[in-house]
Amino acid sequence: MEEQRIAKTHKLVVNNRKTAMVTGVLDVLSFDLNEILLETEQGMLMVKGSDLHVNRLTVEKGEVDLSGTIDSIAYSNISQTAKGGENFLSKLFK
Numbered sequence: 001m002e003e004q005r006i007a008k009t010h011k012l013v014v015n016n017r018k019t020a021m022v023t024g025v026l027d028v029l030s031f032d033l034n035e036i037l038l039e040t041e042q043g044m045l046m047v048k049g050s051d052l053h054v055n056r057l058t059v060e061k062g063e064v065d066l067s068g069t070i071d072s073i074a075y076s077n078i079s080q081t082a083k084g085g086e087n088f089l090s091k092l093f094k
């Protein structure tokens with residue numbers, strides 16, 4: 001029998017561009033006041049803005065609560081990051 005990877009639920013809820021709740025988070029790769037980079041069940045998630053904070057992180061449940069002024073949210077596939085390796089991450093942190 002073939003093993004199938006069952007994707008866990010991933011949800012992103014943004015309220016008035018001031019707060020966000022994210023589920024299906026595997027890891028918080030980096031965060032500062034202007035950018036938060038999360039690894040989720042659906043790929044890499046980058047949140048850009050100003051005065052960004054990680055208010056709550058529950059690793060067991062894969063939940064993260066964010067606050068600040070959210071300017072943009074972007075996804076990228078994990079397979080692309082694996083192929084790009086350091087080049088992809090170095091582009092993200094420029």
